[in-house]
Amino acid sequence: MKNIWTLPLYCADYTLFVVRKDVSGWDTRGENPDPVKAKCPPVLVDDVYLNGPTLDVNGAEDFIRESMRIITEDAVKKATDVREKVCEWHSPEDLKELLDLQLTDEGESDTRILERCRDAIRYSVKTTHPRFFNQLYAGMEPYSMVASFIIEALKPSLYTYEVSPVFTLVEDAVLRKMREVIGWKEGGDGIFNAGGSLSNMYAVNLARYHHCPDVKELGLSAVPRLVLFTSQECHYSISKAAAFLGIGTKNVYVVPSDNRYIFTEWLNVRVCDQGAVPFMVNATAGTTVLGAFDPIEEIADICEKHNLWLHVDACWGGAALMSAKHKHLLKGVHRANSVAWNPHKMLMACLQCCAFLVRDKTGLLQRCYSARASYLFQQDKFYDVSYDTGDKSVQCSRKPDAFKFWLMWKALGSKELEQRVDRAFAMAKYLAQEVKKREGFRLLMEPEYANVCFWYIPPSLRDLPDSTELWEKIHKVAPVVKERMMKKGSMMVGYQPHGDKANFFRMIIISPQVSRQDMDFVLDEIDRLGRDL
Amino acid sequence: MKNIWTLPLYCADYTLFVVRKDVSGWDTRGENPDPVKAKCPPVLVDDVYLNGPTLDVNGAEDFIRESMRIITEDAVKKATDVREKVCEWHSPEDLKELLDLQLTDEGESDTRILERCRDAIRYSVKTTHPRFFNQLYAGMEPYSMVASFIIEALKPSLYTYEVSPVFTLVEDAVLRKMREVIGWKEGGDGIFNAGGSLSNMYAVNLARYHHCPDVKELGLSAVPRLVLFTSQECHYSISKAAAFLGIGTKNVYVVPSDNRYIFTEWLNVRVCDQGAVPFMVNATAGTTVLGAFDPIEEIADICEKHNLWLHVDACWGGAALMSAKHKHLLKGVHRANSVAWNPHKMLMACLQCCAFLVRDKTGLLQRCYSARASYLFQQDKFYDVSYDTGDKSVQCSRKPDAFKFWLMWKALGSKELEQRVDRAFAMAKYLAQEVKKREGFRLLMEPEYANVCFWYIPPSLRDLPDSTELWEKIHKVAPVVKERMMKKGSMMVGYQPHGDKANFFRMIIISPQVSRQDMDFVLDEIDRLGRDL
Secondary structure (H helix, E strand, O other): OOOOOHHHHHOOOOOOOOEEEOOOOOEEEEEEOOHHHHOOOOOEEOOEEOOOOOOOHHHHHHHHHHHHHHHHHHHHHHHHOOOOOOOOOOOHHHHHHHHOOOOOOOOOOHHHHHHHHHHHHHOOOOOOOOOEEOOOOOOOOHHHHHHHHHHHHHOOOOOOOOOOHHHHHHHHHHHHHHHHHHOOOOOOEEEEEOOHHHHHHHHHHHHHHHHOOHHHHHOHHHOOOEEEEEEOOOOOHHHHHHHHOOOOHHHEEEEOOOOOOHHHHHHHHHHHHOOOEEEEEEEEEOOOOOOOEOOHHHHHHHHHHHOOEEEEEOOOHHHHHHOOOOHHHHOOHHHOOEEEEOOOOOOOOOOOOEEEEEOOOOOHHHHHHOOOOOOOOOOOOOOOHHHOHHHHOOOOOOOOOHHHHHHHHHHHHHHHHHHHHHHHHHHHHHHHHHHHHOOOEEEOOOOOOOEEEEEEOOHHHOOOOOOHHHHHHHHOHHHHHHHHHHHHOOOEEEEEEEOOEEEEEEEEOOOOOOOHHHHHHHHHHHHHHHOOO | OOOOOHHHHHOOOOOOOOEEEOOOOOEEEEEEOOHHHHOOOOOEEOOEEOOOOOOOHHHHHHHHHHHHHHHHHHHHHHHHOOOOOOOOOOOHHHHHHHHOOOOOOOOOOHHHHHHHHHHHHHOOOOOOOOOEEOOOOOOOOHHHHHHHHHHHHHOOOOOOOOOOHHHHHHHHHHHHHHHHHHOOOOOOEEEEEOOHHHHHHHHHHHHHHHHOOHHHHHOHHHOOOEEEEEEOOOOOHHHHHHHHOOOOHHHEEEEOOOOOOHHHHHHHHHHHHOOOEEEEEEEEEOOOOOOOEOOHHHHHHHHHHHOOEEEEEOOOHHHHHHOOOOHHHHOOHHHOOEEEEOOOOOOOOOOOOEEEEEOOOOOHHHHHHOOOOOOOOOOOOOOOHHHOOHHHOOOOOOOOOHHHHHHHHHHHHHHHHHHHHHHHHHHHHHHHHHHHHOOOEEEOOOOOOOEEEEEEOOHHHOOOOOOHHHHHHHHOHHHHHHHHHHHHOOOEEEEEEEOOEEEEEEEEOOOOOOOHHHHHHHHHHHHHHHOOO
């Protein structure tokens, strides 16, 4: 766009700055280029002319329109087309040259910038492509995407009702509904924030504050050593939380999976003997790698008996709550004190969309987090300041992520969200069945959720005896297959080792863009890419 | 858009699922509705048909195109038009009814959803409007806005190079350039994250880890009481950081402003006597309310002498570094160990865009934050895994905010960024001069930066003697003027009390969309709205 900087900066020609009526009825500037009407003599302060705006908003609109055309064509249509590549792979060194990243004194033309937009899209991984199965999110959700465009255009921030009236109310409505789905029927609290890891940190901090409110002022040096429990399969953010919050990673007591009664044993014997004070248990609903669910009901019994805060990390598995058929996986979740649940995963809200939900109705969240900044949270405002929710957050400016979930929920209704979840479960079951049927594939475990974990064993290894040596060889297969699929661009499926298990593939099934044909394709393609290994 | 769910779900008609070539050359589905070519017998798992996708992406494109038209018209064009209102005020109760927020089982038509988009825009505050002066961000930056649309369409997350090749390199390039601007010429580190408050928390945690790496594993209960210093005028996130990180708000030692030598005194006498261990000093470059700058050079001397980590919170004031004329305000910033700087404030990158920059070159950030999740940060990948930067973050999924700054920097060049900063300074100076000239206005202090703080004194109070009673009356003026401007929708200017100062207005000047006419308008409008008080 044409920037009108140069003119007012270097000359005193102020005929540019003209009169128009604004909402106040006061003449300021406008479309009529008559210098007599302008009545604005040039004002120069510190060598800068201050008459008239220096950004040509009309020019900007043309640029935005053209870029939207490119985005629709390249980042929506092509990116979701199964006939296109999931990614066009380049090494970091090559890609640096292709992108020309350097920032310089002089700017570039709009034409050049639009080319840069095209390039950024072209060389990016298409996470909305039907063959992207690499993370716990995938696929294209048009309603949520539009909601996120609206947010980007309006630039709202959720400090106060005054600055974000619509989005404050939307967040409240979504949190209410999510609490209802969890089974907390009468109130509660919550907040959307920037990621499930942060939600888990909120939980640890809130549980700590609930256990001992003095920590907020006095810090951990004033109290006995606090410890928390979690299962071995929990997300790594629990460990990051312990480090960040000053608790220490060694004070996260990891309970081996499939041995949950160890909670009680440790609580009664090991912990108390060492002078440590347990304050919370983290249960995981839908683990990252295996998609497993901790038995919430049993853990809730233990927590009640020992007066411990129960947090359920349902960032990934929370979606099952939308399904009458599958919500039993989270049986007992209504007994939790807090729940983390990311609609940006299986429910496909645009990144990021992460709710932290709290059962407490006494304002614990507010008391735990508030700092009462007087420049934001004035108490002499002309509306009900209980709508100013910003002081519940560790962030100051905060994006209205709930809107991305709200708009799609409005469009689809709970029923279609449920159908999508049911379909993802069914698709995972189908894939697991296929894995079991096929030669050279071996299922790690029956899927509980939408994670399907399996090994691919190339022909050359199929007749070897089951031994450490065999597994060392299998361990090297997945990285090579992954490299080949990336360079070909045909799909993206994650792999990892896990505990004592050699590298295996982890397929994540989410999007209604995929079908059984895609599941078949994935297995065929792995075989095509790895059969010579 | 038409959703093709219902058909495959309730009948076995699979003629819908047809053949097309994908990148692998394998026939899966396509545009040719010939059931013979499809070769996909219906597959039913758990009562769900799994043939073919259930989302009609072509229909979605039409919906997205139409919504983009609305966004351009309402959220860009109208929202930035000075003749339109900054906001259309409704009380929370009224707005709830207007928006119909409830989420139900059934979905809604696309037409209805587009109306909802229009409503969400209509009732939102227009932070990109030229008369929005309420926060430390404002205005419309078209290049950054387009970058943010691209991000929303592609849904990238910055765990690894493999998943976000373009945005990983872009973040690296922007951090490099920002470090160069700070004056760290040979390397360093950094990360973009969700807000300046989080950047400050990163700093406190990193300083603590640097002081005592054992805290990561053992927690604060294993070390002496740690304390940090900050000036009275610092942002409230320092206090939030101390609470969240387990340090305790009382262990934030607040140094009164204009009395910086107290640092030394306290360090030598008060602290050590009480067995507390100081580990960092937070200096603020551009305070939130007054826009004041702590003397970094002097504080750096103290930090060096006492071996303390120096963090500079330049979230707001960092933009001055872009200006040859004004960067002296941050003199000595290159001596800091870490700097928080939000390009989403004066530099107008879209929300959020927040850099946390570190001088260390030894990988301290990585060591402090890493948790080495094996499902993301595999070491047997086929590319240089030092590009996988996700383990430096407390977040897991993380948005590529640097791209929003990079694209606009490419378009404008450093020179135009500098001109914008210089113009904001000049505009603030102009406004301060006008405040001093006008009857009924009183300047709180000469602006150092782009914050102009002043009282409005209505005619009825102008002849009263300077007394507690007068200031109590003045204290009540700003809230009423604010209510009136909100209800009229003519502009948004913040107010607050501050220390012992009665409520005053705080004007924040940022955007190249504004001119001296807007400054004049603000003062005239306050007078119009408040002269009867």
